[in-house]
Each structure stands twice: as structure tokens, then as C-alpha cells.
Amino acid sequence: xxxxxxxxxxxxxxxxxxxxxxxxxxxxxxxxxxxxxxxxxxxxxxxxxxxxxxxxxxxxxxxxxxxxxxxxxxxxxxxxxxxxxxxxxxxxxxxxxxxxxxxxxxxxxxxxxxxxxxxxxxxxxxxxxxxxxxxxxxxxxxxxxxxxxxxxxxxxxxxxxxxxxxxxxxxxxxxxxxxxxxxxxxxxxxxxxxxxxxxxxxxxxxxxxxxxxxxxxxxxxxxxxxxxxxxxxxxxxxxxxxxxxxxxxxxxxxxxxxxxxxxxxxxxxxxxxxxxxxxxxxxxxxxxxxxxxxxxxxxxxxxxxxxxxxxxxxxxxxxxxxxxxxxxxxxxxxxxxxxxxxxxxxxxxxxxxxxxxxxxxxxxxxxxxxxxxxxxxxxxxxxxxxxxxxxxxxxxxxxxxxxxxxxxxxxxxxxxxxxxxxxxxxxxxxxxxxxxxxxxxxxxxxxxxx
Amino acid sequence: xxxxxxxxxxxxxxxxxxxxxxxxxxxxxxxxxxxxxxxxxxxxxxxxxxxxxxxxxxxxxxxxxxxxxxxxxxxxxxxxxxxxxxxxxxxxxxxxxxxxxxxxxxxxxxxxxxxxxxxxxxxxxxxxxxxxxxxxxxxxxxxxxxxxxxxxxxxxxxxxxxxxxxxxxxxxxxxxxxxxxxxxxxxxxxxxxxxxxxxxxxxxxxxxxxxxxxxxxxxxxxxxxxxxxxxxxxxxxxxxxxxxxxxxxxxx
Numbered sequence: 001x002x003x004x005x006x007x008x009x010x011x012x013x014x015x016x017x018x019x020x021x022x023x024x025x026x027x028x029x030x031x032x033x034x035x036x037x038x039x040x041x042x043x044x045x046x047x048x049x050x051x052x053x054x055x056x057x058x059x060x061x062x063x064x065x066x067x068x069x070x071x072x073x074x075x076x077x078x079x080x081x082x083x084x085x086x087x088x089x090x091x092x093x094x095x096x097x098x099x100x101x102x103x104x105x106x107x108x109x110x111x112x113x114x115x116x117x118x119x120x121x122x123x124x125x126x127x128x129x130x131x132x133x134x135x136x137x138x139x140x141x142x143x144x145x146x147x148x149x150x151x152x153x154x155x156x157x158x159x160x161x162x163x164x165x166x167x168x169x170x171x172x173x174x175x176x177x178x179x180x181x182x183x184x185x186x187x188x189x190x191x192x193x194x195x196x197x198x199x200x201x202x203x204x205x206x207x208x209x210x211x212x213x214x215x216x217x218x219x220x221x222x223x224x225x226x227x228x229x230x231x232x233x234x235x236x237x238x239x240x241x242x243x244x245x246x247x248x249x250x251x252x253x254x255x256x257x258x259x260x261x262x263x264x265x266x267x268x269x270x271x272x273x274x275x276x277x278x279x280x281x282x283x284x285x286x287x288x289x290x291x292x293x294x295x296x297x298x299x300x301x302x303x304x305x306x307x308x309x310x311x312x313x314x315x316x317x318x319x320x321x322x323x324x325x326x327x328x329x330x331x332x333x334x335x336x337x338x339x340x341x342x343x344x345x346x347x348x349x350x351x352x353x354x355x356x357x358x359x360x361x362x363x364x365x366x367x368x369x370x371x372x373x374x375x376x377x378x379x380x381x382x383x384x385x386x387x388x389x390x391x392x393x394x395x396x397x398x399x400x401x402x403x404x405x406x407x408x409x410x411x412x413x414x415x416x417x418x419x420x421x422x423x424x425x426x427x428x429x430x431x432x433x434x435x436x437x438x439x440x441x442x443x444x445x446x447x448x449x450x
Numbered sequence: 451x452x453x454x455x456x457x458x459x460x461x462x463x464x465x466x467x468x469x470x471x472x473x474x475x476x477x478x479x480x481x482x483x484x485x486x487x488x489x490x491x492x493x494x495x496x497x498x499x500x501x502x503x504x505x506x507x508x509x510x511x512x513x514x515x516x517x518x519x520x521x522x523x524x525x526x527x528x529x530x531x532x533x534x535x536x537x538x539x540x541x542x543x544x545x546x547x548x549x550x551x552x553x554x555x556x557x558x559x560x561x562x563x564x565x566x567x568x569x570x571x572x573x574x575x576x577x578x579x580x581x582x583x584x585x586x587x588x589x590x591x592x593x594x595x596x597x598x599x600x601x602x603x604x605x606x607x608x609x610x611x612x613x614x615x616x617x618x619x620x621x622x623x624x625x626x627x628x629x630x631x632x633x634x635x636x637x638x639x640x641x642x643x644x645x646x647x648x649x650x651x652x653x654x655x656x657x658x659x660x661x662x663x664x665x666x667x668x669x670x671x672x673x674x675x676x677x678x679x680x681x682x683x684x685x686x687x688x689x690x691x692x693x694x695x696x697x698x699x700x701x702x
Binding site for chain 1: 522549553560609
């Protein structure tokens, strides 16, 4: 599957138009980063299924679609109540809202955040706090990126969230970053870029969600960089609930300093085709990571999660749990790589991926990959793919539950097992509601679409 | 008559395990079914609960005069049959409290009673827990997930106490319990004894019968009940083992 050369040319042409026009207000250092990134994308091109990292996921539908960049002047501003349904009511004063990739101050409010927490649109942050942004932007994605989508995101880097939590600040309630797409008649692409920096000894919670106000073909190509400072504690939730015709490609890069604690919770419910790369680095000794993800898919949905946990330093602990529930003709892909670098002794790493197939046509591919270059380590992994367990089903029925209720409960358990590890109550209950809705009605809705 | 089993034959994967079981249980009674490994004790328990892996090839089972074998597993439970599993399975992500409430409400709904909300249920549960002298540490944990063998068995008994069935079948609930856990389980079962319910204790060991006095003791061997008697039969088995019965069965 070689790509027609015009695919790359199309993006280069779009880049030239973008760099010479809408992106004009950006500082010169940012222009330089973008130029480097479009050059990188031209080298890489869109990945093909011949590449090991992409062997279960074809991005041809993305490469073949002509997407237009969102034009800020053409973007409608939704009413606040359209946004309210995506954010817990209590979080009204701590949210940044983005429409078609662009920060909308009128829909955002940050006065509910404690002093020492700053949340800006990235474009604004580049203009007014360039030095701070520059210190972090692109630092955790690897430069040049080996991921064509990240290169593209960087080339078209324009807006997103920039969050800074100052040393020692304690943030009890989460900041919500809400990315809303209002699909126009023509396919639209946005490249949101988020940078979250939590300084030494601080405590923070951030929720990133992707939603749509209507059905339609669009593509979100998001990149988030999260730096967790020494001894800091961060809970990071990510909820992908794009419309069912959407494409969603994302990379989340986290970087943990010494003795930091991170809970990273990616949940994927939406999109026709989605791919999420989670790349975590335990960059200082004593770090602790919980990577706790869930995907619920139906209809003809395809979702691919590639995770990397990089134990670069000794005495770190990582616990990874991913559950998938797949109905109809859905296809889930999980690839979990754990790297233990030379010298990363006393690493304790545990990975599990459980997939529940609700239909005989649903499919899950699960691949653990361990690369261990140290000798005093504890690494375990396990994965399952299968239908509802008959013994469990009988156990529940023997307690009076109907077959249907029992199946529902066992399926729900795949979700709640993951949600139970999310300490942020307001997100947990929102997701619990989404899981129940998915079980109750979402499946049927998708069945029609299938 | 609460339960009446006649000439019950059952197979699993084509192998005949039960070869003509006859058993009658009245309300108010405790029956012990003893027997060596492989005699068919657990099969009998699973067949009564309706496990789909077992096929009944002959015989009848009447429960309160109704055809038990024609009922789905959930219908049996709603009618008041409870099996304490020998090997309870774990249910990921579902807390014990949530599970118990779902089970209680399924049964209440069947009886035409109002379903209990989370708060009402927790109140009712607190009473049960207090009555059997247990704390609530089990409730917020996922069902049997990461439980020790003993905890799983205790959890079966907690379900028994909460669901309050008419016919309780305990499948080797005493196996693998240390003496303190055994006492707790036995005392709970004993406390739940009433003139309007009955218990069938399937066990390999005499031990539990020193805490729960059975009205009738049966010996199951090679898929049949080969001997029935009073509690003194259990003592005889404890002293002589099962070999003499196997020989007797072979002669017969």
C-alpha cells in the first residue's frame, strides 16, 4: 500500500497556506518548530500496515480524505448550555473549551481554580509566556518525532491548552479541557496540542475530553505532553467520545520526575477509527505510574491503543490495566510495550489487558511486548480475549439474575473495574453514566449504524 | 415435602455421574450428603441449581411439588433454591454490595415486592451482618476477586444469609476452612435454621457435623445413595472411612 505522492504534497501545500496566513501571529521560534515538523512529515508520510506499529490499523481512510483546516472566522460559537452537558455541573468555573481546535474564552472559565494554577489557550500562551511554553513544548514527544501524526500536529500547531501548576500547589478538583467539534459539511481537521506542566510537589487533576455537537466526518489529531515534577501527584483522565463518523488520532506523552505519582486514565468510546499512543517515561527513581484504560466499541468501530512504559530509572513501579468491550463488528487493538532500561533495577511492572467479545464478529488483538535490559526486576503481563464466561454467568443466574441482567452486569464489570481506579469522583461518576448509557442504549444505536 | 428426587440420572460430557439418586427433604430438616471423592456429590448439587453443563437423562425432581428441572437457574433461585458453590467464581468490577442488591431485587421483583434502593438495601444488609456477627469489609470489594479460599466460602454464606432461601444446598462449604472459619460458617448456617426451610449439606468430612446437627445422613457412592441413617452414620463414616461402603455397593 504505497501512498500517492499527492497525499504528502496536499499537506505541504496546506502547510504553506497555513504558515503564510492564519498562523502569522505566532513567534519566530514556533515557525521554526513547524517548519522542522512538516519536513519530518514529508520524510515519514502516513504509516502503512506494513509497519509493525500499524499492522492492525489502516489509516488509508484518513489519508484518502481531503480535510480542510478549521477557519477561525467560520467557526460557530455554541451556546454555553451545549457545552454544559459534557462537563459535570460542578466544574463550570474550571474548564477550558475549544471549538474545532481553537480556544474559546467565552465558553471557558478558570476562576474556580486555586491560585498557582494557570490555564491558557496555547496560542495565547505562546504569545505572552513564550519562554515557559518553549521550555516544554516538544520536549516529551521526541524530536524529531518518529510518529507522522505527531509531526503533522506539530507542523499545524496553533492552539490547545497550556496548563501550569506551580510548585507545591494543591488542586483538589479537576480542570476540564473540552474539545468540541462542530462538523461543517466538508471534512474538517484540527490538530489540538496540549502542554500540561505540574511542578515539584504539586497535586493536580486534569480531564481532557473530545466530543462533537453533531455527526459528520472530521478528524482530530491531538497531542498532549504532560510533565510531572519531582514528588508531584497527577491524575490525568482522557475521554474520547467523538461522533461515530469521526477519525481520532492522538499521542499522549508523559514524563515523570523522581518520586512522582501519575494516574493516567484513557477511555475511548467514540470515533469510527481511532488510534491512541500513550508514551510514558519514568525518568526519575521512585516514580509510580498507573495506566488504566478502557475501550467500549460497537458497530464497525476500530480503536487501536499502543502504550509504552519506559522504565528509565530504578525503583519505579508501573501498573497497567486496559479493558476492552467489543460488540457487533468492532475491532480493538492493544499493544503494550514495557521497556526496562539498563540500570533500572528494582523495577516492578505489571500489565493486564482483558477483552470481552459480545459478538462472534467482534475482534480483539492483544500484544504485550517486554524489553528488559536489567536483571533485578519484576515484570508480569497477561491478556485475555473471549466471550462472557459461562461459569460467571451461571453463578449470577443461580442468584436469581436473568441471563440478560447477568450478561449486562458482567459487561458493566469490565468497565467499572477500570473506573474504580479513578480517584477523581466527578469524572468517575460521569464515566459510570456513560458506560451505563453505552450498555443500555448505545449498543442499539450503533447496531442501527452498523 | 420440600424436595423430592426420584431416580435421578445425570451426565457431564457424556459420562454418567448420577445413576439413580433418590432423596426426600422436608422443611425444618438438615440433611448431610457424604461420600468419597468422585461419588457425584457436587454433580448432584450443580444439577439441583441448574448448571447447563450437566444433562439430566432420567428421573424427576419436585420442589414444593413443582418440576424443578424444567426451571431456569434464575427461576430456581427466585423460588428459593440456593447453592453455596464449592468453587465460587470472581466477578471483576462488581462490588459485593452491588451484586447482593441485584440478587435481592431480582427475587423481590419476582415476588411482586418493591425493589430496594441502595440506601434501604444497605440498612437491611447492616442488620443481617450484625445478626451473623460480620463486619462490612466484604461489601465494597469486587465479588470474590482476590479473596482467599476461606473468604470465598464465607462470602457464599453471607449471600445465603442475605437471600434467605427455603432450600440451601451447601457444596463442600467446609472444605479448606480453618477451624475458626468453619465454626463461624457452621454457626451462621445453624442460626438460619427455621421450621420453614431446609438445608442440604454436601460434605466430605464429619467435622462440620459436630457444629450443625443433621437430621438425616446419606452416603452417596458411585452416583447412588447407598445408605441413609441418623447422625450416628456420620460418626461411623468418620471412624471407618468410605471403603467398606464401596465394597458393600460392589456386592450389591
